Amino acid sequence: xxxxxxxxxxxxxxxxxxxxxxxxxxxxxxxxxxxxxxxxxxxxxxxxxxxxxxxxxxxxxxxxxxxxxxxxxxxxxxxxxxxxxxxxxxxxxxxxxxxxxxxxxxxxxxxxxxxxxxxxxxxxxxxxxxxxxxxxxxxxxxxxxxxxxxxxxxxxxxxxxxxxxxxxxxxxxxxxxxxxxxxxxxxxxxxxxxxxxxxxxxxxxxxxxxxxxxxxxxxxxxxxxxxxxxxxxxxxxxxxxxxx
Numbered sequence: 001x002x003x004x005x006x007x008x009x010x011x012x013x014x015x016x017x018x019x020x021x022x023x024x025x026x027x028x029x030x031x032x033x034x035x036x037x038x039x040x041x042x043x044x045x046x047x048x049x050x051x052x053x054x055x056x057x058x059x060x061x062x063x064x065x066x067x068x069x070x071x072x073x074x075x076x077x078x079x080x081x082x083x084x085x086x087x088x089x090x091x092x093x094x095x096x097x098x099x100x101x102x103x104x105x106x107x108x109x110x111x112x113x114x115x116x117x118x119x120x121x122x123x124x125x126x127x128x129x130x131x132x133x134x135x136x137x138x139x140x141x142x143x144x145x146x147x148x149x150x151x152x153x154x155x156x157x158x159x160x161x162x163x164x165x166x167x168x169x170x171x172x173x174x175x176x177x178x179x180x181x182x183x184x185x186x187x188x189x190x191x192x193x194x195x196x197x198x199x200x201x202x203x204x205x206x207x208x209x210x211x212x213x214x215x216x217x218x219x220x221x222x223x224x225x226x227x228x229x230x231x232x233x234x235x236x237x238x239x240x241x242x243x244x
Contacts, residue, residue, distance in 0.1 A: 033099070034059070034099040034100045034135065034230045034231075035058075035059060035060060035099060036059070036060045036061075036062070036097055036098050036099045036100075037054055037059050037060070037061055037062070037098060037099060037100045037101065037102055037230070038061075038062045038063075038064060038094055038095060038098045038100075038101045038102070038133075039051055039054065039061055039062070039063050039064070039101075039102045039103075039104070040064050040085060040101065040102070040103040040104065040105050040120075040124060041064075041103060041104035041105040041106055041139075042063035042064060042065050042071060042080075042104070043063075043065050043066070043067065043070040043071050044104050044106050045193060045195065045219045046104040046106075046139055046193065046219045046222055046223055046226075047063075047104040048071075049219045049220050049222070049223035050102050050104055050223045050226065050227070051063055051071070051078065052223075053220075053223050053224060053227055054102070054227060055075055055077055055078060057227065058077075059077070060077045060079075061077060061078050061079070062078075062079045062080075062081060062094055062098065063078065063079070063080050063081070064081050064083055064085070064090070064091070064094050065080060065081070065082055065083075066082065066083070066084055067082070068080055068082045081093065081094045085105060085116075085119075085120030085121075085123055085124060086116065086119060086120060086123065087123075088123050088126065088127065091123050091124060091126075091127040092127050092130065092131075094127075095127040095128060095130070095131045095133055096131060097131075098131065098133045099133065099134070099135070100133065100134065100135040100136070100137070100230055101124060101128060101133060101135070101136045101137070102136075102137050102138075102226055102227070103121065103124060103136065103137070103138040103139065104139045104226075105117055105120050105121065105138075105139075109167075110163055110164055110166065110167050111163075111166065112166060113166055114166055114167065114170050115170055115173070116170065117167075117170045117171055117173070117174040118170050118173035118174045118176075118177050121138065121174045121177050121178055122177050124136070125177065125178065125181045125183060128181075128183050129181075129182065129183065133183070134183060134184050135183065135184040135185070135186075135230065136178065136181075136183050136184070136185045136186070137185075137186045137188060137226045137227075137229045137230065138174075138178055138185065138186070138187050138188065139188050139189075139190065139222065139226065140171050140174060140175055140187055140188070140189050140239070141168070141171060141189055141190060141191075142189045142190065142191050142208075142209050142215055142241050142243070143155060143156065143160050143168060143189075144168055144171055144172050144175065144189075145172065145175060145239060146206065146239075147189055147206075147209060147239070147241050149209075149211050150191075150207075150208070150209025150210065150211065150215060150241060151191060151192065151209060151210075151214065151215055152191075152192075152209075152210050152211070152212060152213050152214035152215055153211070153212055153213075153214075154214050155192060155214060156211075175187055175239060179237075184236055184237070185236075185237060186229045186235050186236060186237075186238070186240065187238070187239035187240070188222065188225060188226050188229065188239075188240060188242060189239055189240065189241045189242065190217050190222045190241075190242050190243065191208075191209060191214070191215030191216045191217050191241075191242070191243035191244075192214055192215065192216040192217075193216070193217065193218070193219050193222065194216055194217070194218050194219070195218065195219060196218035196220070197218060197220060198218060198220035198221055198224060199218065199221055199244065200221065200224070202217055202221045202222075202225060202242050202243060202244055203242070203243055203244070204225065204240055204241065204242040205240060205241060206238070206239075206240065206241065207241070208241040208242065208243050209241050209243055215241075215243040216243060216244060217242060217243045217244045218244070221242075221244065222242060225242050
C-alpha cells in the first residue's frame, strides 16, 4: 500500500511537470532546407543511428561526442567534435553554421539526482539562439507529461519509479526547458528502445502507447522518425509519442 501511494504521487508529479501537447497542426513542409545538422549524444544507441541515417540522406553532420574514439570518422560529410553539453563553449563551437539540431542526449547515472539532460538542453538552446539555428528535434520518452502510464505496466510500475526515477524527473525538466524556448522544436517520445531493425511506419501521435503491454520501438525507427521531423511541421512545438 505504501509503495502504491508513493507510485501514484510520483506518477502525478511526472504528469504535471512534463509537457502537455496541443493538437497537432496540419502537415506541411517548413519551407526551408536543412543540409547541415548537429547531432548531440551521437555515440549512444539512437545517436549512432541518427548519424548513419543522416549521412545516408546526404546531410552534412557534426557529431558532438565526449569520446572521439567511439565514433568512426571516415565519412567526408561527418565532422566529430569532442566536448560536453555542460560546457557552453563547446556548444558554441559546434553550433556554427548548423541548420538544425538533433538531440539523443542521455547518460547512465540513474541512481542519484541529476540535471544533465535539462542543463545540457538549456545550453543547446542558448547556443542555438545565439547562432540562429532554427529547429531542434529532441528524444525524450513516453511516460512523462500527458503520456504518463503509456509505457505499459512493467515500466510504469517498476522500471520508471524504481530504477529511472531521477532520470525521468530530469526528463520532465528537459521538456519544460525546450517548451519555453523560442526555437522551432519537436519532442519525440519513444517507447522502450530496442536494437531491432528498421521496420518503418511506426505509430505516432499524442495518444500512442499502452497502459498494459510494454510499448517499444527500435532505435532505427526512432531515428528515421526524428529525421523526418526536419521536413514536417505536423508536430511543431509539441511532444509526440512513437512506438511500433
